[in-house]
Every structure is written in structure tokens, then in C-alpha cells.
Amino acid sequence: MEDAIFYRHIVPRWLWKLQKWLQIGSEKSYSESQHIIDKFLHECVSSRLDDERMKSMFNNDEESNFDLLNALVKENGDEMNQIDYKFLRDTAISLLGAGRSTISAALCWFFWLVSTHPLVEAKILEEIEQNFTTKEKNWVTLGVNDNLKKLVYLHGAICEALRLFPPVPFEHKCAVESDILPSGVRVSPNTMVYFSLYSMGRMEKIWGKDYLEFKPERWISEKGSNIYAPSYKFITFNAGPRSCLGRNISFIQMKIIAVALLSNFHMQVVEGHLVCPSLSIVLHMKHGLKVTVSKRGN
């Protein structure tokens, strides 16, 4: 999916549209992939629909069955036969596209930063120890545990990883009518404005002299609570009306995974492994993250 989006960013619109119409070049394989994804999602939606029918028959509305697709099926299917498959499929593909590789890229950079900053790792572990008993540190109970909110230092470390390595590194927006940017630059209608979220996370003017340092403390106030940074400063999830709808769920997911993995395992980056970003619309690690994993002693 990312390849297709990136391709359509760099190839003129008329060219990829023509390729798509003629079913040639990269667009041919994208159409084939889209067909496979559509088929897969159609099956997922159908099976959820069957689940919903079963549940309504047995009046079983357990919270443990909850997931995003179930919620969508419920919202859109008051009349069970009137489910809009296309809407559900398109919504599911948006959530899949927006929420899968962004989180995995963010976690990759986060674990790399943590494993190369032992002091930060030690502080995160200390905070986990103070807030969770051993029994709670598993996937199932973590998600429903209010203690996640107490992980102020971990929150700071995740914000730092997202600041230094924003999963969506650049974006563009198009002016509908002429406008003047806050900098005073005039923009005429249909002008495409590109902006780099990656650069904005690394500007001295915005973050201070230590802008290149991985410093979770940056996000913690003297009173020990998290410092809020407005989205126009911390732009990783974009700002304004089209900002990320998955921001809160992303933090929850990342915290659950960080606690579950860091409290159970130590990760050591393999010596000589080259860590650098790839050229794509999502800031993946070009060669992945090679680590040696060892179990922590209790």
C-alpha cells in the first residue's frame, strides 16, 4: 500500500491514471494487490456480520468481543441486511493503512533509541516496577489497566521517539484558494505545499539547543506530570482538522507493547547493524532492527 501511495506522489497524476486505465506498469500490480486486499476484507466483514447475527440471536454483547471492525459493523448495520460492504471495506482499509505501519515504524525507532540509551531504559523499567505487579505485565490485563496513565516517563520516551522519527516524515496540502502563510509567504490556488514533519521535530528554534538528544525529561514538568505540546509544535500526528484520528489509541498500543516487551526482555542491537531510514511515505528502518533478545531475570 505504501509503495502505491509513494509511487503516486512522484509520478504525474495523468501518467498513473493512464497506467491504471490501461492496466500496465506498476499500476497493474497495485490493482491486483488491491483486489486481494478487498477480497480479504470482504471475508473479514462477512465473518463479523455472522458474529453479530449470532450475538443478537443469543443477546450476547460481551465487551471482550469488541474490536474496531465489530464496532463499525454495529454502527452501520442497524438493519442486518442493509450493511454497506463497500463503506465497511473502505473504512477498514483506511484504518489498516493508517494504523499498521505507522505504529510498527514508531516502535522500531523507539526500541532502538531505548536499547542505545541504557539510562533511559533503566528509568522506564523503574517506573514499570513501581506501577505494575508482575501478574499485570501481560498483554491481556495491560490494556484495561489505568496504571498505563501513570507511566509519565515512558510517555516522554515515546513522544521523543515520535519527535525524532515521525512515522509520517513529510506531507503536502493543496491550497483551494489564494492564502498567506503565517510566515508571510503568498500561496496561489492549487499550489501544493510540502512540509517536513521530520525536520520540524529537529529544529533548534522549536526544541532548543538539545534538539538532537533523545531526552524523555523534555516532556516532564517540574511537578512530575507530562508537558503538553500543541500539535502545531509536536506535528507528528499532524495539526488541524485533518490530524490523526488514531493518536490516543497509538499511545495506548505503544505503551502496552513497550511494557510487555521491556519488562520481560532485554534487547541488544547487533553490533555493526546499520540503522538508517528508508525512502518512503512511512519512516521505516531501511534494514530493519536486528537485536539479540534475552529474557530478563525476575
Ligand code: HEM
Ligand atoms: C504512531 C502512530 C501514528 C502516527 C504517527 C500517525 C500520523 C498521522 C498523520 C501525520 C496523519 C495525517 C495525514 C495527512 O494529513 O495526510 C494521520 C491521519 C490519520 N490517522 Fe494516523 N497516525 C498513527 C496511527 C494511527 C492509528 C493507529 C490509526 C487508526 C487506528 C490512525 C488513523 C488515522 C486516520 C483515520 C487518519 C486520517 C484522518 C483524516 O484525514 O481526517 N492513525 N495519522
